[in-house]
Amino acid sequence: MHKSALISYAHLPRAHHDRHVLTSTVDVFGAAHWLLAERAPQPGDVRPFDALVVSVHPSGDVERTELSAVRARWPHLDRLPDGGFVVAASRARQYEDANQVQVFDALGRETSSFFVGDAIEHLLVDETGHIWVGHFDENPIGIRRWSASGWLAWTSDGAAIPGLFDCYALNVSGTVAWACPYTDFPLVEIRPNRPNRPVRVRANRVRGAHAVAVHGGRVAFYGGYGEERDRLVHAELTQTSVEPTDTGLLTLPDGSAPGRRRLVGRGSRIYVQAEPFTAWGVFDLNS
Template sequence: MHKTALVPHAHLPRAHHDCHVLASTVDVSGAAHWLLAERAPQPGGDVLPFDALVVSVHPGGTVELTELSAVRARWPHLDRLPDGGFVVAASRTRRYEDADQVQVFDTLGRETSSFSVGDAIEHLLVDGAGHVWVGHFDENPAGIRRWSATGRLVWTSDGAPIPGLFDCYALNVSGTAAWACPYTDFPLVELRPDRPVRVWANRVRGARAVAVHGERVAFYGGYGEERDRLAHAELTETSVEPTDVGVLTLHDGPLPGRRRVVGRGSRIYVQAEPFTTWEVFDLSS
C-alpha cells in the first residue's frame, strides 16, 4: 500500500505553545485558527464564562490575534466569518445553556448574538457566504443543517433523499456548497441550497473526511486498520467507483495518530496532536 505525505500548511507561533488548544480549524479561505485558553477545561469544575484568544495564521504567514470576551463553550467548535468575526459553539448542550450554545463575536472579540443549533455537533463549518453548516452525530436526529450567522435556519436535510443519515461522519464546505458522507450507508452527498440534493452510492466505509475535485473524490479515514486510509475514487452518474487505496501520513513520515480533520473543496486538512500544526492533502494537485 503506497503512502501519500501531507504538506505543511500553517503553524501556531511558538510564543503560544504554552497555552491549551481548545479548538482549531481552517476556514474557507485557507486561514488557520486556534482558540486558546490558559489551561485545559476541567469537566464540571470550570467557572464559565472565560476569556480566550484566537490566533489566526493567514496564507502567506501573517499572524492576527483576537481576544474573545466571555466564551461559554467548555468543549467548543470554532470558525471564522467572512467579515472577520468568529463563531464559537458548544458541541453539547445542557438545558440551562441551550439558548447560548452558539456565540457570534465581532472583529474586536465582542459577542454580538447567540442562538442554538441543537445538541451533538460533529462538524461546524462556515461557508463563503457566512452561513454556518452543522452536521450532528447520532445523539441528535437533525442530520445536517445550514444556519445564518444570526441563527435563522436556512436549509435542512429533513426530507432530503439521503439514505441512512444517522451520523454526519464527514462534512466538506467550500464556497456555498457542502459535501457529506454520513453513517450508516456512507453515500456521497452534494448539498447546494439552490439545487436538489445529489446522492451517489458509495462502498468506502467509515471515512472521516472527504475531498472533491471535478469528478474525482478522496476519502480519508476508516475503521480499525483503515484509520489512516486514503481512498481515491471517481464519480459516475449514480455511484462512487474506487480507483486506488493508500495511506496518508504526516509530511515527515509517521501516521497522524490523534488528529483533527477539516474538508474544504479539494483539500483535506489534518492536525495531529499536540495540535499546533495543520498539514494538507490537495486532490487537485
C-alpha cells in the first residue's frame, strides 16, 4: 500500500509553546488559529477565563487576539470574515443554553452568545460568516447552519439524508458543505443557496472516514476503523454514487503515523494536526 505524506503548512510560534493549546483550526481563507490558555482546564472549574488566539496567515504573518471571559473548557474555534472569532463548548450540559456559543469581535470582546445543541463534532465558518455545526450521536440532530447572531439558516431536518446519526466528516468551503455521516456514510453535498435542490446524496462504500476533500469530480476520504485509521481513499463522483479508485495511507511529513490528531476539511484540502498540536500539515487533492 503506497503512502502519501502531508505537506508542512503552519506552525505555532515557539514563543507561545509554554501555553496550553485548548484547540486549533484552519479557517475558510487558509489561516491557522490556535486558542491558548495559561493552563489546562481543571475539573469542576467553570469560571470564565481570558484566552489568546494566535493566527498564522498563509503569508506567514502572525496575529494575536486576546479574548475576554471565555467559558468553554473543551471548545471549538473558528474565525469570522470580519476578523472576529466563534468559540463554542462541545458539550452544553454545564452551560446555560444562551452561553454555549460565544461570538467575539476583532478586538476580543464578546458581542453575542447563543445555543446550537449539545454534542458538537464539527464547527466550521463559511466565507459569508455562517456557522456550520455537525453533531455526534449523543445528540443526533444532524447538520445545521447558523448566522453569527444565532439565527438558524439551514437544517438537515427533512433533507432525506439516510442514517444521519453522527456527523463523522464535514468539509466547508465557500458556502458549500460536504458531509459523510454515520451510519450509512453517504457523501452529502449541501448547497443552501440552491433553492430547488440544496442537498444531493451519493451512495458510498467507504466506511468510517473522519475527513473528506472534494475537487471537481474527485473526492478523498481520510480515516477509518481500527487498522484503517490512517487510510486515504481516492474516488470519483458519479451522479448517484462514489466509486473508489485507489487506497493508500496518509502520513506526517516525516513519514510517521499521526497518532492523536485534529482534522479540518476545506474544499480540496484536508488539514491534519498531530499531538502536541503545534503544527498543521495539509493534503491537497488538487496538487
